[in-house]
Amino acid sequence: MVAADGSIAPVKPLEPLVIATRESRLALWQAEHVKARLEAAHAGLQVRLLGMTTEGDRKLDVTLAKIGGKGLFVKELETALEDGRAHLAVHSLKDVPAELPAGFALACVMAREDPRDAFISNRYDALHALPDGAVVGTSSLRREVQLRARYPQLRIEPLRGNLDTRLRKLDEG
Template sequence: MSVSPPKRLVIATRESRLALWQAEHVKARLEAAWPGCEVSLLGMTTRGDQILDRTLSKVGGKGLFVKELEEALADGRADLAVHSMKDVPAEMPEGFALIATLARERPLDAFVSNRYASLDDMPPGTVVGTSSLRRESQLHAAHPYLGVEPLRGNLDTRLRKLDEGKYDAIILAAAGLQRLGLGDRIRAVLPAEVCLPAAGQGALGIEARADRHDVAAWLAPLVDADTAACVRAERALTRRLGGSCEVPVGAYCELVDGKLWLRAMVASPDGQQIVRSEGRAAPDEAQSLGERLADALLADGADQILASLSHG
């Protein structure tokens, strides 16, 4: 079906440096796909950006980073919103849809330190900063002798706190550092065997109102089918588990020899209990792969971990 080219599009975005980079990247892609279209940004500060003294798991979760952007979509101030897919809740609110997933940057976590070359080099009692229960649980499991302290703020704020000596090392998403030209801050990339990333990490997603079929058609040229299939599997798994930032869940899917390879884990925050599973399927079976793997995790004991967290 042919679609009339857009004349004007407004992108809602958070105002952190990384979020603005992501929005500018989508803006440039749209202008290349639709010459003559005027694309502008609507910068916004979200609740998640404002609350910096508590971990996300204690103040409402990932939805704090998208609610204000969704309000701009709902009232027509913006046509689309750009998100880091790892920040998008597994369950989309009624009336909204993820309409495009762009090609993924490196999805793994990065070790950043001014003192040490790797986690293995850190002596007992040194402190690692992270805002993620997922990272914290895996750090405790692999390096129980290290201290782990909460770290909030945008990427620049976290790096500043490291440089001020408040932490011996911090863990960040490699993708954000690379996108902002800060790849030289990465001392080591943590392999998935050590630290499974969050569902959707490294991928950019575009959200719009579910009834804006025109916007979905205009975004179609930006879609990366392989990334979309991998992220669909990861999100299906976390959705089945009821996953949020309150639950340490890792999910990482790759396309290997034409098949999706999904690895996942559920852990207790202290890293004492970790349940892992993996599976493979064709790209068009992404959702069922994620759901099947979630069921396997639950059957192997993840249900008990999740129940203990909900009661806690």
Template sequence: MTTSSALPPIVIATRESQLALWQAEHVQALLAARGHSVSLLGMTTRGDQILDRTLSKVGGKGLFVKELEVALEEGRADIAVHSLKDVPMELPDGFALACIMEREDPRDAFVSPHHASLDELPQGAVVGTSSLRRQVLLQALRPDLKIEPLRGNVQTRLRKLDEGQYAAIVLAAAGLKRLGLHERIRSVFEPGQMLPAAGQGALGIEIRSQRQDLRDALAPLAHERTWLTVTAERAVSRAMGGSCSMPLAAHGVWSGDTLRLQAAWGDVEGRLPLVRAEGSSRVATLDEADALGLAVAGRLRAAGAVAAC
């Protein structure tokens, strides 16, 4: 192991929710094991502060990363650790994703104190989610359900469920598993039921793009297949205007050297049917992954999906 005195210290900018801190501390431990001196800079983002409105109405995914990017720009922090599904598809000039780590479970989890699965919910039951993607996919599975907004960190959402405000809620399985809350998962939605969001379950590390020293330090933490997969998924979202909040899913699965990419788009108003598209190709580079994503996005649009922004 390289001695810490030979390496510059690294400051991680992180949101202060329990899950965000787990993610930052996970990266901190991995870097520390390689000899780096690593500290955390805890911050509260606008996405954490605005809890009375859905993200789609107050600025979308960028609300969770802007303050962290300011800390990088001002030199108060060196890297920022993000849940990749919260990262806009287009980063501001001067910023880059320098590392994509190995993915946790990308699926959505069904959480309920009294019901074991979506099928067991009574007619007209209230289900909580503020994800437009989950909303349209839930409505496709169970048109009778009443989908209500649900904001806040994981613990806040579970508390609202336990207080009886919802019959069930849908959360990312990865977040629950990382927090040691496996027992709250009653069932998971297989991708054929509820296709995950682009990048769901993966962690991305953002830097100022000119920091080659940080790219080198983070390289051992990267996971090539996850990076290729989420690049394809995010290419679908980017082509569809996915830096805005929109009801879009994209999920890739490997078979040998071939990546199969599925995508789905829905109309929140329910006026248009759910649209699905897919494609597959041999993928070995980020450019090839991007090309696959763009091809699948084109098929979505040809089938009737409407791009945002």
């Protein structure tokens, strides 16, 4: 840019694009993936992550069905967008309410990764190998219904928390 005196003014670097994200390992991986894709597509673009803890991350003692599941994981990120701390947010689509608040848009959906669920056990290779009365944990009402229908001999219990928390609970029994 040319200043009034004819000199060339230094170019002001663009401010970094800020992505709001939850701080769980999975959410950070997803946000890093989006960040890398943006930086690869736009040379010189600077992107940084704004990690946040949401109400859904804090309320681990109540099932999602009882406390209103979806919005619990997005409100704090929406607030960061509204007050200008972030330019966009990255979420798992399962955590986004079907109806978005006024002023918000679902601007991009990344290619879907493998949608299959995983069974993780320290002792058994598959659900059908579990003994009668064995406890299976899940936070998903859909998974709970499917498990109860297919394996009525198992006890299905609520299991909240991020991946690390769930694996720790598995190790603790």
